[in-house]
Amino acid sequence: MRFNIPIGPQHPALKEPISLRMTVEGEVIRDADLRLGYNHRGLEKLAEQKTWVQNIYLTERICGICSHSHTTCYVQGVEKLMEIVPPKRGLYIRTLVAELERIHSHLLWLGVAGHEAGFDSFFMYTWRDREVVMDLLEMISGNRVHYAINTLGGVRRDLDEGQIKKILDGLVVLKERSVYYARIGTTEPSFVARLAGVGYLSKEKAMALCAVGPTTRASGVARDVRKDDPYAAYEDTSFEVATADTCDVLGRTVVRIKELLSSYQISEFLVRNLPAGDIAVRAPKRAKPNEVLSRYEAPRGENTHYIKSNGSDKPERLKVRAPTLANYAATIEMLKNGFIADIPLIFAAIDPCVCCAERTVELVNGRTGEEKTVRFAELRALAAERHKQLSTKRNAVWPL
Amino acid sequence: MRVAAFLPELLRHLFKKPNTVDYPFKKLEVPPGFRGTPFLRPELCIACRACERDCPAEAIEMTLLDEAEKKWKMIIHNDRCVHCAQCVDSCPVSPIKAMDIDERYELADFDRHNLKREWVYLRAVLKKAEPKPAPPKTEPKPQTGQV
Amino acid sequence: MAALKTILYLLVYPGVLFLFVYSTFCEWFDRKVYARLQNRMGPTHTGRFGLLQPVADFFKLMAKEDITPDLADRRLFTLLPIFGLAIVATAGLLLPVWVFDLSAVPMISFSGDVIVLLYLLSLPTLILFLAGWSSTNPFSAIGGTRVLTMLFGYEAPLFMTVLSPAILANSWRLSEIALFYQHKPWLILPNLLGFAVALVCVQAKLERTPFDIPHAETEIVGGTLTEYSGKKLAFFRLMTDIEMVVSAGLIAAVFLGGFPGGLWLGLLNFVVKTLVVIFILSLIRALTSRIRVDQVVSFAWRYLAPLAVLQLLIVIFIKGLLL
């Protein structure tokens, strides 16, 4: 018996709205379809009406988890357009925040994977220890999520001795805990049974569908922008590109844990070898007409910004390609012939980052199976109508 | 593969103090330099409008009330503010910034109108020769708390 | 007088009221232990130590809007939670804690009540399946089929392990089984393997991690209970809580030597032993991740069923040689 089940736009496994339509046969998925746009905020259009400085904070709000990656990608592109070179200390701090962000994002992912697999204790413990790196980031930048440490020409805040000591102490704790979680995550039988062999994506398919980040690296493709196209301070650091060849969710977990460990190594190097000097140079208000392609290895994969300037204080065009979009085609491929129970894990394994803004909902008429898209105002009218028909009238008036 | 690999860690924490904070009843301390709520030191503001121009959320609104007196009004819309502190960076007054940010983070309110903060003031004039009058050490209260 | 006593027996102690109070307490205990194992606080604010939180949840749900899907069979949809609650409450009456006198109340304690209790504990599973199926929601339908699929996995091992102490005690009556082990406590030891298997099976019956597959919220939203809200959901939650108490009581009665000691001491025994069982169940819940439904069936038939058979063999061996 075949039937359709909708995963999303609102579903407990999804933290952000996206619609996956699954055609299932018993417990097995036969076909999957994807629908985006539930959170389209018209950001690329909006960027054309904001100044270079304002756009830093706009790009920061593309995503909450990888807020630093989008600003860095944007800022280093604009710095090239404006022909300014940030000082070395600024670049080091920028890279340090980037690596700490990668640590927090991967720890978050570990917890989410545990939660999607119903392993809530793992989730609670990884997130408890993630607070260590969140506190470090808050101490460095003044905020937990939107660090806003980047500015055109460098960074906005400097590190002092006390902070450096705290970062080093925090890294020791995090490293020890990550090693422990790596052991738990790869030895607890019920958890491994959920990860191993699930969401198979062969190397050929991963390459054909242009997947990025840990998704491709778990399929054995050693591709990392930090290594291939070093930006910021990565030229000075040395690290291994983490790969796995199991091509499944377990491989993606292993890749992320390896990246965590290499991130601790990179952060420690950066903090210990922090060069002296300024943290930023002054940026001009305008940029000459030019174009630039900026790349950045976000925790979820390659992040690409194409920026075109026209000589004014606003960009002519800002094209943003977030890594999650690139992984969607591969996700559809991985979902096919999997189990319903594996949907959240496979979908979570690309570490999706969809971001939220509700615009429309789909209503399926139960009797006819007919679907229609309803705007929020219509939905409220429908709700009000139903409310009137209720036998027991409520007296309370909703304040909105 | 080890059955019950997590057991020692779980049992170890059974009688330990919980790591979570009983939030609305107990509060965590924020680190120094935390970006909370922006405020204005009206006696220092030279009305250059740099903060208004650079604010990404258009949360700062400045209007000239009286041309002759150089009387200005600034409204900070805290319901739009994204707490990026770009206004502090843009403010050219130094060493004490006219536009600054404090560490308050509990801004929730039932009415968005209560989140506006408003200052009516005369534009400060920068004096180059003599050193600045010692700015008040205490946090200046908003001049008009109510709207 | 006898009628009044019966009504008191059914409604107050050990009937609905006591079961309500004790099962909400057990839910609080389960939640608190689960939270403390995870280094969290758990319920804190409603009542002292948050003791009243499950009660508050129950009454909150009772006050919520109650929606029946257009396409669902309205009568079945409404009756199922009430049936479920009635069934587990009836099962609760059969526990040997309130029946300390073997000769009294023959309608509550009789030869073969362990079978009836097991049967009554199987019915909530069917109720959940029907609830999922009658909701006409794809998530509920999948949840319903998962309930049944799992039933085929854990039910046979559970029956075998619970019946093996009965075979050793040579009785099908719960209070007699308990009495037998009270007289010969060392005979509890050969049943330890069965105790472990029964704990895992009860965990599956109660649909708790690693077997919370029928209502795995990250996969199929609320599973069987997706469409339930308001009073009906409150009844289902209460049903699950009472089911947990009764299952824990059954395990304690069969494997841990019952609840000797008359009215008060017996009650104390009951509370302590069920809480021990519930603590172990919470520990299993915190220790594992949810597995897939096909893994449940293969796990049950590859490990649980052979172990249950082994337990039966041990019991028969001991009975033949020693007794």
Place this chain on the structure above:
Amino acid sequence: MTDQELVDKLKSLLGEKIVEISNPSLRRVFFTVAPGNLTASAAVLSKDLGIWYIATISGVDVGDGYELLYHFGPDTGSLTMRTKIPKENPHIESLCPSFPGAILYERELQDMFGIAVDHIPDPRPLIVPDDWPAGNFPLRKDWTFERPEEIIPGGKK
């Protein structure tokens, strides 16, 4: 492979298909082809140069036409293929035969610029809702929007 080698190789493989080629900074190569040569050039990139990764497709409204930039990712950095199509009846051939992963970006291009992609395997809208009014393509420069006045709910003014 250095940038110069990549440029030389492109020149020898594509010949006069290349209208213009530049190497503005380290690991960034931009080259321009005519819209008619697009698929042929992409096939060369994927077959002869072994490039499998397409990062994205950027569309730019440049006034007298649409500029399309196909950002490829060879192992050595970034390679961008540029083409320009007129504003009247804009359409372009799909790159999916050579780069199956390009489909998401081509669908995005259709939604945002109204550029018809010929022979695309799945032409349904990806980002805009199904009832999006026809003929509205947000990233064209002539598409403007009115920001509605912000109404703050609440009692006081």
